[in-house]
Amino acid sequence: MVAGLRISDVGRAFAERRMIRANLLPASRDALVLFGANLDRRLVRDAAGGLVLLCLVSAGTYGIQEIRLTSLRRDAERLEQTVASNATRRREVAATAADVARLEQLRREAELRRRSGNAVAATLIAIGNAVPLRVWLDGIDRSANGYLVTGAATSLDDVGQTLVAIERSMPGYAPSLGSVSREENGSVLHFSLQLQSASARPPARAPQQ
Amino acid sequence: MRFPFANLQALPLGIELGAERVAVVVPRRQDGGLTVAESAVEVVPETPDSALDEALGEALRRALDSLRSSTRRCVLAAPWTEAVSRQFKLPPGMARREASRAAELEADVVAPWPSSERVVALDPIPGRKRELLLSIGRAATLERLVTIAKSARLEPVAIDTPACAWRRLAPHADALLDAGASRAALIVFAGPVPSFQLFAPRLVDERLAAQARLGLIEARRDADVDVHRLVVFATPERYDALAPLLAGEGYAVEPVRIGEFEAPPWSLAFALATWAAPSRSAA
Numbered sequence: 079m080v081a082g083l084r085i086s087d088v089g090r091a092f093a094e095r096r097m098i099r100a101n102l103l104p105a106s107r108d109a110l111v112l113f114g115a116n117l118d119r120r121l122v123r124d125a126a127g128g129l130v131l132l133c134l135v136s137a138g139t140y141g142i143q144e145i146r147l148t149s150l151r152r153d154a155e156r157l158e159q160t161v162a163s164n165a166t167r168r169r170e171v172a173a174t175a176a177d178v179a180r181l182e183q184l185r186r187e188a189e190l191r192r193r194s195g196n197a198v199a200a201t202l203i204a205i206g207n208a209v210p211l212r213v214w215l216d217g218i219d220r221s222a223n224g225y226l227v228t229g230a231a232t233s234l235d236d237v238g239q240t241l242v243a244i245e246r247s248m249p250g251y252a253p254s255l256g257s258v259s260r261e262e263n264g265s266v267l268h269f270s271l272q273l274q275s276a277s278a279r280p281p282a283r284a285p286q287q
Numbered sequence: 288m289r290f291p292f293a294n295l296q297a298l299p300l301g302i303e304l305g306a307e308r309v310a311v312v313v314p315r316r317q318d319g320g321l322t323v324a325e326s327a328v329e330v331v332p333e334t335p336d337s338a339l340d341e342a343l344g345e346a347l348r349r350a351l352d353s354l355r356s357s358t359r360r361c362v363l364a365a366p367w368t369e370a371v372s373r374q375f376k377l378p379p380g381m382a383r384r385e386a387s388r389a390a391e392l393e394a395d396v397v398a399p400w401p402s403s404e405r406v407v408a409l410d411p412i413p414g415r416k417r418e419l420l421l422s423i424g425r426a427a428t429l430e431r432l433v434t435i436a437k438s439a440r441l442e443p444v445a446i447d448t449p450a451c452a453w454r455r456l457a458p459h460a461d462a463l464l465d466a467g468a469s470r471a472a473l474i475v476f477a478g479p480v481p482s483f484q485l486f487a488p489r490l491v492d493e494r495l496a497a498q499a500r501l502g503l504i505e506a507r508r509d510a511d512v513d514v515h516r517l518v519v520f521a522t523p524e525r526y527d528a529l530a531p532l533l534a535g536e537g538y539a540v541e542p543v544r545i546g547e548f549e550a551p552p553w554s555l556a557f558a559l560a561t562w563a564a565p566s567r568s569a570a
Binding site for chain 1: 365406408410412413420422429430444445446448451452480481
């Protein structure tokens, strides 16, 4: 059902001072007198309800934020305590790292020193180790091109084995038989070997066509 | 959970509690107009006065049950004989609290009930800063109305006077003859506060028309008001009988019209429902 009076008609009547209304609702029951003004108790109740609801929402939001803030503060304190408790360990780790670095430096220096020993002594050791059992050396002379090794052996075969052993154990040198002579009684062979450094050897002659 | 202010959006119901019928109107704002969303009228069976309140409450509950609206705020009307209204002039410089005390003194003169048995209300008159509407009602009757309404789970927000309600419904009229009940009333809109004359119950049409003409003549004499447009609220049959009798005296007689309806039985209820409309339309 739609029937009625347009509000504009009501408004016009109101403007023409003919719109009038009374309210005889007993004030003691449904009105609230506040500062001399009669207020609708229900309106006041609803307004108070809205205010309470707003306060509850605000308090809830504040409480949630406060809880989050407290949790974050607790986490921050825990992290600070962890950082503080690890300070000693950090110092120990730093000291250990410094020791490791120092020892590593020593190791590198020792290695360097070990690797940078007397090359002549190493060559002599290599020559001595390469000599077979039935051969003995009389002398090793160092020259600009290499070494001249003199020794004695019981047979020519031992001299050859000495030559092959030195060649195998000293790849940087090219050994060659210098001389072989037998003593007068004929039991010992004296020999000489020329160990020429590979860098000092002249380049190989190209084969002739 | 009821959200605060949610139910304040709806206009309060207009409820007429009469000895012969109970009418409920659910108003609604629509397209800038005030419309009747729903209405219900229940006839109150003839009941002894001692059981009238129960019968009214029962009829009111039946009427509300037939409606779909869940609005429980309502505006009631004080019975014609249980409330009087006067124009109350506010002396310059008088505060509202002093005005209330002065209104109580005025009520001693105007109202036939002692101060302990009456309710006095001062309401503003639109456009008149120094004048107020002084309304006085019998407290017991008003509280009885509130009790009946609350028995139907209603929440009265106002109790208006029928004269003010009819004034809002027929703002263009000079007078209104309410012949919708067994006891008719003539309201003359002479000044800012309407005056009314209550007739004897169950008058025949000729007698009622004669008394209404006499009342209009007295109004012209006493209040110096020239009544031209007379609006009549009555059943169609009674209006057809009254209109020629009144029009013969030169009055422009017309029935109460609400939209496309002529004098619907819920007219006073709709007039009461407009109680909450001026606050917005005046803005």
